[in-house]
Amino acid sequence: MVAKPLLEVKGLKKYFDVKGGVFGRKVGEVKAVDDVSFTVMEGEILGIVGESGCGKSTTGKSILRLIEPTDGEVTFDGQNIASLKSEQLRKIRRDMQIIFQDPYASLNPRHTVEKIISEPLLIHGMKHAAERKKRVRELLEIVGLNAYHASRYPHQFSGGQRQRIGIARALANHPKLIICDEPVSALDVSVQSQILNLMEELRDAFQLTYIFIAHDLSVVKHISDRVAVMYLGRMAELADKDVLYADPKHPYTKALLSAVPIPDPDEKKEAIILEGDIPSPANPPTGCAFHTRCPVAMSVCKEVRPTFKMVDQDHYVACHLYE
Amino acid sequence: MPDMVLRLKDLQTHFFTDHGEVPAVDRVSFSVGKGEVVGIVGESGCGKSVTSLSIMQLVPSPPGKIIGGEIQFKGEDLVQASPKRMKQLRGNEIAMIFQEPMTSLNPLFTIGNQLQEAIRIHRKVTKKQARIQAIDLLNQVGIPRAEAIIDEYPHQLSGGMRQRVMIAMAMSCHPDLLIADEPTTALDVTIQAQILRLMKQLNEENNTAILLITHDLGVVAELCDRVVVMYAGQVVERGTMREILKQPKHPYTKGLIRSLPKLSEREQKLYSIPGTVPRLGVGQVGCRFAPRCEMAFTRCFQENPALYELENGQTARCFLYDEIEREGHPDGGKTSIGSKGT
Ligand SMILES: Nc1ncnc2c1ncn2[C@@H]1O[C@H](COP(=O)(O)OP(=O)(O)OP(=O)(O)O)[C@@H](O)[C@H]1O
Ligand SMILES: Nc1ncnc2c1ncn2[C@@H]1O[C@H](COP(=O)(O)OP(=O)(O)OP(=O)(O)O)[C@@H](O)[C@H]1O
Ligand code: SF4
Ligand code: SF4
Ligand SMILES: [Mg+2]
């Protein structure tokens, strides 16, 4: 079977207004996502990494139209999401789910697990209570919990178990794509590996496609097929994970990878330590957004924004060094 | 052992809550030598922060209380020290930085005010000289535009900058010991690299000993000489950084290291420790790790393992290493081994 694209994102932009002054007028905008394009193939796991505030979550939410994108095209399963009316959007959302970093914040504390997981079933037309009950039990087993957990409340679970509940809810209506926004970032290492394994098993069992957002580069490498690196609302690099980790091309990717502390004293490597802070997306640098910290910046980098383009087989980079 | 800065012996810090007594720190023993970097690692809730708060005598009380043990700091028992004495030591001979620097910076005063005050506590200098020294310190920790930043308030700085200010404060007092509780956990990896480099500098140039609390074994490999592994309130293993990362002995430490996704290898499936961390309670019988341990045998559920010392000096709280120590220790770590610095 030749893989075909499930999701195509073209020129996605999301600008947030910055309000200020006595009248709360617009005084500027945060370019949270600024012209981002990528494709996700059916059945693959695309990782998105980047530092805090680079626009990972905003990208995920804009794809689902949980927030309205400022510009750009999102095509899911052949349908242009931007043009969908609310009824069609509701239908397509059944196929696209999202899970969050803090499952606690996204689970209603006053609802039992039963109610939390059966809600999406009801919304999408499973009318019989007995049928829903059966499906909830089934889902709990699938994510490694027990049927008797259905009557409990979120606070009675550990962080890892709550993430399992969030996953069960996302799986309820047999989605095609799940956007996973830092699903293991809040978990301890020993629990994190349980959840990562579960997510891989589910992908294989139900032919799922994931966008896996995280800032932990080892986690992303482990789970992804391809990895995208974002910096200040833009795509810096995108490639097959083995290629990206072995042969990063963008100076930011190089620095990022070299800065990850390795838990092995025999693998000491020289870290490229970037000076300075990440600039504010409300006032991003001109030209290449990375030029203020880039160790190899050239004069053109201040003036001209590099285009994100293919420099090698399926290897995309936005950097003047490769123009 | 030569020149110990800090030595904990059977430290017990318990919380007395509505749901019962919680032995958050349960007979913890370890030591930190002069100029040494010792890491404490372990999962959420295992007692790392309460250990560091106990050393500083900052455990919220009630509900918390140190109910036993000693904390020797350069020969003085801090458990017995008066509040006045502790105030002298804190931010002076012992400095600390936390995960969220906002909690230790006063939001109402400028960076300069706070830094100059710290400097003037330790050195007899004029306000003007203190300001010059403060700017110098900010430059040393890599803060750009130090002359301007010094007049800004903490909320105007990024997380990484605030953490650098805290390190500048720590540097200003030339402490013998720096306690750093998850100093880089909230920071991005490129900013973390800057902070780790600074801490290394502080350690090497000023010979400041560091007690580094973290759950990131990568950070441990970067910075630590020795490591203390905690699980459910207890020390389960102690050893050099290399021993702990390359030849861990305790089944928990082994599992922890095997669960890490590696940047350099390609593995199909991650190892994972089954189950979750147990709830803490007093009077529990058996090894705390037994419900999750693949190696557990009958004795593990009936007795509490002591810390057993191996030939190389590494210690592990596990019956698998009970060749030397034959008799059981029903009260846990109360053995002569427990009080020896690793
Ligand atoms: N509702 C909003 N209003 C204004 N600005 C926003 C809003 N949501 C996000 N932003 C800004 O947009 C930028 C991107 O935020 P986003 O949450 O997408 O980043 P992220 O990559 O997910 O970061 P993190 O790793 O911290 O989760 C940030 O500068 C953020 O402050
Ligand atoms: N104020 C308190 N009241 C009651 N129990 C407390 C209090 N502070 C801490 N504890 C308990 O003490 C135990 C140890 O907590 P501690 O904060 O030291 O964990 P930690 O190892 O630092 O975890 P983390 O990695 O999440 O910071 C926990 O089980 C916690 O529930
Ligand atoms: S475009 Fe220039 S500044 Fe940007 S990453 Fe490439 S070399 Fe560095
Ligand atoms: S004492 Fe027993 S249960 Fe505890 S770690 Fe050792 S083998 Fe496992
Ligand atoms: Mg986010």
Ligand SMILES: [Mg+2]
């Ligand atoms: Mg803590």
